[in-house]
Amino acid sequence: MNCPFCHKNVPLWWYYFHVKGHRRLKADGQHESHITLHPELREQGSLEGVPKVYEHPKCGGMTVMPEKIIRSYLKNPFMYNGKTFCTGCHTYVDDSELFWVETGQRMSEYRLELQRNAR
Known part of the structure; x- marks a missing residue:
């Protein structure tokens, strides 16, 4: 089976354990x-104008979203579940609590906008 994390072909008998390794939590609380x-x-394409840094006003933390995730959700905005890692809280929080630093837009509104435009 193809792993959705590393995109390697993994034998079916080993797939569960392989994916479990990707979901392991790091010391900072992130998968x-x-x-x-x-x-x-x-x-x-170019990521110019695409927001990359978000802030969580509740804790004041600012997080840079990895480019591979940005490029993935731009292509498929239905791919993620509305939870995003906050480096200030060290846990996954609802994207309605986060705001893009570059635009001030709520992350959940941006995601819904991308989803509407993808239909």
Whole structure:
């Protein structure tokens, strides 16, 4: 089976354990890896104007979203569940609590906008 984290072909008998390794929590509370589209399927264009840093006003933490995740959700905005890691809280929080630093827009509104435009 193809792993949605590292995109390697993993034998079915080993798949559960392989994926479990990607979901392991790091010391900061974040998962070891995140599901993304295969690199060839991700958005390939410029990311100029695309927000990359979000703030969580509740704790004051600012987090930079990894490029591979940005490129994945730009191509498929239905891919993620509305929870995002906050480096200030060291846990996953609802994206309605987060705001893009570059635009001031609530992350959940941005996600819904991308989803509406994808239909």
